[in-house]
Structures are given as C-alpha cells and as structure tokens.
Amino acid sequence: MAFDKMELRDIEVWDGNFAAAQALRQCQIDVVSAYPITPSTPIVEGYAKFLADNYIEGEFVMVESEHAAMSGCIGASAAGGRVATATSSQGFALMVETLYQASGMRLPIVLNVVNRALAAPLNVNGDHSDMYLGRDSGWIQLDAYSPQEAYDLNFIAFRVAEDHDVRLPCMVHQDGFMTSHTAQGVKTMDDDTAYSFVGDFKPMNDMLDFEHPVTHGVQTEEDWHFEHKARQHNDLMTKVMPKIQTAFDDFEKLTGRKYNIVEKYDMEDADIAVVCMGTSVETAREVAKEMRGKGVKAGVVGLRVIRPFPFFEVQEALKDVKAIAALDRSSPNGAPGMLFNELAGALYNTDTKALLSGYVYGLGGRDLTKKHLTDLYSELQANVDAGKVLTPLQQFIGVRGPKLQFL
Amino acid sequence: MSEMKKIKNLKEFSTSADRFEGANLLCPGCAHSIIVREVLNATNDDLVLAASTGCLEVCTAVYPYTSWDASWIHIGFENGSTAVAGAEAMYKALKNKGRLKQPDRNPKFVAFGGDGASYDIGFQWISGCMERGHNMMYVVLDNEVYANTGGQRSSSTPIGASATTTPAGRVSYGETKNKKDMMSIMAAHHIPYAAQVAPNKWKDMVKKIQHGMEVDGPVFINAVSPCTTEWKFDPKDTMHITDLATDSLVFPLYEIIDGHELNITYRPKNVVPVEEYLAAQGRFKHLFKDEYKYLIKEWQERVDANWAYLNRREEARV
Ligand SMILES: Cc1ncc(C[n+]2csc(CCOP(=O)(O)OP(=O)(O)O)c2C)c(N)n1
Numbered sequence: 001m002a003f004d005k006m007e008l009r010d011i012e013v014w015d016g017n018f019a020a021a022q023a024l025r026q027c028q029i030d031v032v033s034a035y036p037i038t039p040s041t042p043i044v045e046g047y048a049k050f051l052a053d054n055y056i057e058g059e060f061v062m063v064e065s066e067h068a069a070m071s072g073c074i075g076a077s078a079a080g081g082r083v084a085t086a087t088s089s090q091g092f093a094l095m096v097e098t099l100y101q102a103s104g105m106r107l108p109i110v111l112n113v114v115n116r117a118l119a120a121p122l123n124v125n126g127d128h129s130d131m132y133l134g135r136d137s138g139w140i141q142l143d144a145y146s147p148q149e150a151y152d153l154n155f156i157a158f159r160v161a162e163d164h165d166v167r168l169p170c171m172v173h174q175d176g177f178m179t180s181h182t183a184q185g186v187k188t189m190d191d192d193t194a195y196s197f198v199g200d201f202k203p204m205n206d207m208l209d210f211e212h213p214v215t216h217g218v219q220t221e222e223d224w225h226f227e228h229k230a231r232q233h234n235d236l237m238t239k240v241m242p243k244i245q246t247a248f249d250d251f252e253k254l255t256g257r258k259y260n261i262v263e264k265y266d267m268e269d270a271d272i273a274v275v276c277m278g279t280s281v282e283t284a285r286e287v288a289k290e291m292r293g294k295g296v297k298a299g300v301v302g303l304r305v306i307r308p309f310p311f312f313e314v315q316e317a318l319k320d321v322k323a324i325a326a327l328d329r330s331s332p333n334g335a336p337g338m339l340f341n342e343l344a345g346a347l348y349n350t351d352t353k354a355l356l357s358g359y360v361y362g363l364g365g366r367d368l369t370k371k372h373l374t375d376l377y378s379e380l381q382a383n384v385d386a387g388k389v390l391t392p393l394q395q396f397i398g399v400r401g402p403k404l405q406f407l
Numbered sequence: 408m409s410e411m412k413k414i415k416n417l418k419e420f421s422t423s424a425d426r427f428e429g430a431n432l433l434c435p436g437c438a439h440s441i442i443v444r445e446v447l448n449a450t451n452d453d454l455v456l457a458a459s460t461g462c463l464e465v466c467t468a469v470y471p472y473t474s475w476d477a478s479w480i481h482i483g484f485e486n487g488s489t490a491v492a493g494a495e496a497m498y499k500a501l502k503n504k505g506r507l508k509q510p511d512r513n514p515k516f517v518a519f520g521g522d523g524a525s526y527d528i529g530f531q532w533i534s535g536c537m538e539r540g541h542n543m544m545y546v547v548l549d550n551e552v553y554a555n556t557g558g559q560r561s562s563s564t565p566i567g568a569s570a571t572t573t574p575a576g577r578v579s580y581g582e583t584k585n586k587k588d589m590m591s592i593m594a595a596h597h598i599p600y601a602a603q604v605a606p607n608k609w610k611d612m613v614k615k616i617q618h619g620m621e622v623d624g625p626v627f628i629n630a631v632s633p634c635t636t637e638w639k640f641d642p643k644d645t646m647h648i649t650d651l652a653t654d655s656l657v658f659p660l661y662e663i664i665d666g667h668e669l670n671i672t673y674r675p676k677n678v679v680p681v682e683e684y685l686a687a688q689g690r691f692k693h694l695f696k697d698e699y700k701y702l703i704k705e706w707q708e709r710v711d712a713n714w715a716y717l718n719r720r721e722e723a724r725v
C-alpha cells in the first residue's frame with residue numbers, strides 16, 4: 001500500500017477526539033465529508049492531517065455545511081466505500097434530515113457525535129440533547145465513556161454497520177469536552193491488527209459497478225413505504241444486537257478489552273441502581289463504591305447501546321432492584337426524560353416492582369458531582385425504605401434558584 | 408479520456424442509448440424527459456446520476472420500478488449535487504487505491520435538479536460543489552416553477568407569471584420579481600464551463616453536453632424545460648413553446664468558459680416578439696388585459712437589454 005504505517009506505543013496519551021481520529025485512520029476510511037463544529041472538529045482535522053502526512057489514502061471533502069457533509073457521505077457510501085464523519089449539536093441538528101435518508105437507504109456510514117447542548121441559549125459544552133435528537137433516525141447508537149472507548153467503539157461501529165446483514169449507519173457518541181478534550185492513556189492496536197478487525201470494505205449495490213447499475217433512494221407511497229420502514233425497524237431491533245455482541249466478543253479476544261451491551265457495576269445484589277450514559281457512568285461507579293462502604297447496596301447500569309434500545313439486557317440488569325433512578329442529560333421539554341420513559345417502557349411488563357424516578361442533570365456542561373450522586377442514592381434508599389417514591393417523578397440536579405421538579 | 412460519441416442525425420440520436428426509459432410517470436409533453444434523454448444520449452460513457460426531489464425524481468424511480476438503466480441516486484430536495492460530489496470523491500479514492508471493480512471505465516457524474524431545487528433550496532449545495540471543483544455536471548431542468556408540488560413560484564419564475572403562491576388576481580399580475588440570473592452566479596465561481604441549452608436545439612445541446620463532459624471540473628448547465636401543466640399549454644406543443652423561448656430570446660443559448668469568455672451559440676434568423684411567447688402560455692394570459700399590457704412592453708425591453716448585454720460580453724472577448 002502506498003501510505004505509511006504509523007508506529008504507536010502500546011499506550012498513547014490521547015483525548016477522545018484524537019482517539020476517534022486514530023481509529024478512522026486505522027480503518028482506512030475512503031471518504032470523509034465534513035464540516036467543523038466544537039467540540040468534534042479535531043476528529044476530522046485529525047483525518048485531514050493524517051491524509052496530509054500520508055498516513056492514509058482517501059478523499060477529504062470539506063463541504064459547506066453539516067447537511068452537505070452527510071449528503072456527501074451518502075453519495076460516497078452509495079458509491080461503495082468506507083465513509084465516516086463527525087459532528088456535534090447544531091451541526092447534528094442540521095444533519096437530521098439526511099440521517100433519516102442515510103438509514104433509509106441502508107448505508108453503513110459511521111458518524112462520531114461528540115455530544116453537546118442544543119441552542120438556544122448557545123452553549124458549546126457537553127450534554128446529551130443532540131444524542132436524543134438522533135434516537136428515532138434509524139441509526140445504531142453506541143456510547144463511549146472515555147477516550148479508550150471512543151477509540152475501541154469506532155472499530156465496533158464499522159464492523160457492525162458494514163455487515164451485509166445489517167447495513168445500517170452507526171453513531172459513536174462521546175461526551176463533549178469531558179471525553180473529547182480530556183487526554184488519558186489509551187491502549188492502542190498496531191495498524192495491521194486494527195485494520196484486520198474491520199477488514200476490507202465489501203461493497204453492496206455500489207453505484208460504481210457499471211455492470212450492475214443501481215437505483216438508490218426511490219419513491220414509495222402507501223403501497224410500499226410501510227414495508228420498507230417496518231423491515232428497517234425490524235432489522236434494527238432483531239439483527240443488530242447479536243452482531244454487536246459478536247463484535248464485542250471478537251474485540252475482547254483481540255484486545256482483552258471487554259464491552260457489554262449494558263454495563264453492570266455492582267448489580268449482583270443491588271437494591272438501588274442509577275442508570276446513565278457517558279462520563280456520568282464512571283462518577284456513578286465511584287459513588288456506588290463509597291455507598292457500599294456505608295452498607296447501601298448501590299449499583300450502576302450504563303447503557304453502551306442506545307439504539308436499538310437494549311430492552312432485554314436492561315430488564316435483566318434491573319430485575320431484582322427496589323429503586324431506580326434514570327439520569328437524563330437532556331432537557332426533556334414537555335415529558336419525563338428519554339431514559340426515564342424508555343426504562344418505564346422496558347420494565348412495565350416485567351415482574352419488577354422497582355420504584356422509578358427521573359433526574360435531569362448536567363445540561364450545558366454543568367458538572368455532576370459525587371455529592372449530587374450521594375444525595376441521589378440516599379433518596380433512592382429512602383424510597384426503598386418508604387416503599388414509594390417520596391419525591392416528584394422528575395427533578396433537576398444542581399440547578400440554581402428555587403427547586404425545579406414536576407409530576 | 409474516452410472517445411467522444413459521434414452522432415449523425417436526430418433519428419439515430421433519439422434511439423442511440425436507452426438509459427432513460429420511456430416508461431415513466433412524467434406528464435405527456437414534459438420537457439424534462441426530453442432533456443434528460445438528450446444529456447444521456449450525448450455520451451456512451453458510464454454514468455453516475457443523481458436527481459433532486461421534484462417531478463423528474465418522483466416520476467422515474469417509484470419502487471419497485473425504475474426508469475434508469477445507469478447508477479442513480481436521490482437523497483433529498485436540496486442535495487442532489489452533493490450526492491454526486493460524494494460519489495465522485497469515492498471514485499477518486501477507490502481509483503487511487505486500485506479498488507475499482509472496472510478500473511478501465513471513465514464514468515461521468517451528473518446531477519439533475521429542478522429550478523426550485525437549484526435556484527432556491529439547493530443553491531448552497533451547488534455553490535459548494537462548484538467551488539470545490541468536483542468533476543461533475545449539474546443540469547437544471549428549468550421549468551421556472553415548483554411543478555411537483557403544484558406550481559408554486561421559484562426564484563426562476565419570471566415577472567408576470569401566475570403561480571400558486573404568486574397568483575394573478577384582482578389586484579395582482581402574479582410574480583413581481585425578476586428571474587434569478589443563475590448563469591452569471593455560477594460563472595462567477597470561475598468554473599470551466601457553464602451553458603444554457605434548450606431541448607429543441609439538440610445539436611447545440613449535444614455539443615455543449617459533450618464539451619461539458621470532457622472538461623475537467625465542475626460544469627453548470629441550465630436547460631429550459633417547458634412544463635405543459637404549469638405553463639398551461641397543450642402537451643403536443645412542447646417543442647413549439649421551446650422554439651418560441653429560444654427564438655424570442657427569452658431564453659438565449661450561450662456558454663461561458665472559465666467564468667468569463669462568453670459565446671452566443673444560437674442566433675435566431677427571425678427573432679420572434681416576446682408577446683408571442685407569452686401569448687402561447689396560460690400562465691401569462693392575464694398580462695393581455697389592458698391594464699397589464701405595459702408589462703409585455705417591459706418584458707420585451709428586458710429581453711432586448713439582456714440580448715444586447717450578452718452580445719457586448721461576447722464582443723468584448725474578456
Ligand atoms: C426540504 C424539502 N422541502 C420541501 C419539499 C417539497 N418539495 C418537493 S419537490 C418541490 C418542488 C420541486 O420543484 P423544482 O425543483 O422546480 O422541480 P420540478 O418539480 O419543477 O421539476 C418541493 C417544494 C421537499 N421535498 N423537501
């Protein structure tokens with residue numbers, strides 16, 4: 001091959017953005033079509049620099065907007081090669097129309113979403129508003145809690161998305177700044193090992209096969225639209241989880257690093273559990289450990305896969321607990337948070353009698369402190385002791401001014 | 408570079424390739440299909456095509472059917488240009504990496520869009536593609552209206568036309584703005600080639616399309632596409648209306664090379680008065696009321712002034 005290999009140390013100090021960029025390099029992305037936005041910009045800058053330094057062979061198309069970025073990715077992917085891009089927040093919002101188009105056309109694009117709040121008010125910091133905005137768009141959504149995971153999950157993403165049984169695009173999420181701009185030790189794979197995990201891109205119905213011309217992106221009305229959408233939804237619900245599990249298993253064999261669809265921490269005998277995503281998982285684990293020291297049977301459930309929603313894994317993880325807190329890092333605007341709603345949906349027809357309450361935290365980059373979580377665990381324990389939820393269903397953690405809560 | 412297709416006469420031309428089937432749902436008399444066939448038939452090269460949402464797209468790729476026997480993609484209303492740009496980028500990447508399935512092929516990348524998709528909502532995407540220099544051709548099917556959604560005005564709709572969002576009424580003569588000058592705007596991107604074409608002048612069109620496909624870089628083509636439904640004329644009269652458009656100089660045929668060198672490619676022997684062009688279409692019917700006759704005069708003056716301007720540009724050889 002014409003490009004140069006890069007020598008990596010076994011452990012490199014990378015932030016989440018650079019870790020993701022390195023993964024794109026090692027997967028040898030054919031086309032990146034991108035538009036910058038804080039805090040995800042360094043991912044595509046990284047790809048461009050690798051290209052400039054001949055560590056990669058491919059095309060970088062610096063388009064004029066995020067909508068065009070995903071449009072370019074769609075055209076490139078339909079042409080039959082490996083495609084990725086990155087975005088955040090408003091850029092993600094501008095992309096939304098094309099997200100549906102990409103998934104409806106069954107194109108295995110990988111999108112790194114560095115999570116950030118949605119304006120107004122304008123805010124560049126991390127929360128999960130954009131992540132939730134993507135949740136119905138037909139994409140697979142994986143969540144990384146650290147730079148290491150941002151690196152690893154990109155390989156998983158390509159493996160699953162490009163599987164010919166799946167052919168659905170995949171997002172890899174990480175928390176804006178907290179993960180994207182925080183450097184940590186990242187265990188690396190050498191270039192050949194990394195590439196061998198994703199393998200060569202295997203085109204399907206590609207527009208550049210002139211012996212077999214294809215029509216992409218047709219019109220369907222009531223006679224076919226339902227079948228297409230139902231099939232897409234069915235495939236997402238039934239085919240993706242087993243493929244993710246296999247990819248996790250293979251990845252563990254290759255690297256020793258183990259991922260789970262739902263990450264359980266101290267859940268074997270837990271009475272109370274916090275369910276959350278992103279960097280808050282690590283904080284919650286710390287606090288749960290301390291609560292254990294005080295005799296409180298606390299556990300943490302971290303979602304690794306957001307779409308498809310891991311119903312069975314969540315049911316299994318929470319089947320024996322007595323109280324659950326759903327932590328939503330987005331403003332639900334008119335309803336309890338997404339995680340609260342989804343947990344309620346997942347648990348309703350099970351035998352669990354767990355008390356469920358919802359908490360909104362960390363909007364616009366606001367810290368979630370250990371103290372917040374200690375108080376939260378105490379509230380859950382109080383709910384258990386009282387046998388009912390003592391607080392309103394939805395509360396806001398750490399917001400200034402009069403206490404905000406509802407339902 | 409591949410061999411340019413040789414075309415002897417119209418009969419041979421019209422049947423020389425069938426990558427766009429007659430089986431489609433476009434209205435009888437729709438010029439879109441004629442233009443598309445002329446563009447595709449101008450070349451024997453492999454094609455990667457895109458269409459924006461609009462009449463062409465919804466009438467030619469209705470699952471489980473397709474009218475296209477060439478690779479074709481539709482994403483949305485605004486991004487047909489960028490779909491082709493993405494495919495072209497992938498072609499370059501795979502070519503450099505030696506991964507093309509048929510490495511000896513020399514495909515051309517062409518996007519089609521209506522005037523709505525191009526002059527309005529997709530404007531930014533096209534500008535981006537032109538500026539970035541993708542090796543692609545963008546063809547506007549300029550029917551001066553949002554036809555697919557039932558005849559709303561676009562920024563290509565000319566003054567005095569009655570459209571559903573600028574209807575002629577008791578106190579209105581319809582559209583009040585001048586048609587956007589896309590040719591100048593696109594040429595200002597300093598692209599290697601921009602041209603106006605019309606389906607009736609098929610030889611001129613083939614020459615321009617062939618030239619456009621051979622140049623290296625982005626090409627912009629604006630094709631007048633009379634719409635029987637929204638312009639309100641009899642489907643059998645499409646070519647007659649197109650003749651009136653080119654011969655009245657309402658739609659002059661010219662090209663701009665490298666953003667500056669302008670060549671007029673068709674000079675009608677007998678220039679037809681604009682009034683005849685307007686009179687042939689229902690969308691201008693109200694202009695013939697006494698109180699709006701001055702608009703017809705203004706129309707003629709505008710067309711004359713534009714023709715004089717194009718001639719000055721051509722003579723100046725700048
Ligand atoms: C984002 C978006 N906005 C609006 C529409 C609705 N829409 C579909 S086609 C169309 C008009 C098409 O007009 P034009 O591009 O001129 O093509 P024509 O149908 O006249 O050939 C509109 C408004 C859409 N599909 N997508």
Ligand code: SF4
Pocket residue numbers: 432433434436437438439462466550554555633634635636637
């Ligand atoms: S409405 Fe006009 S542009 Fe659309 S298919 Fe009919 S004639 Fe063609």
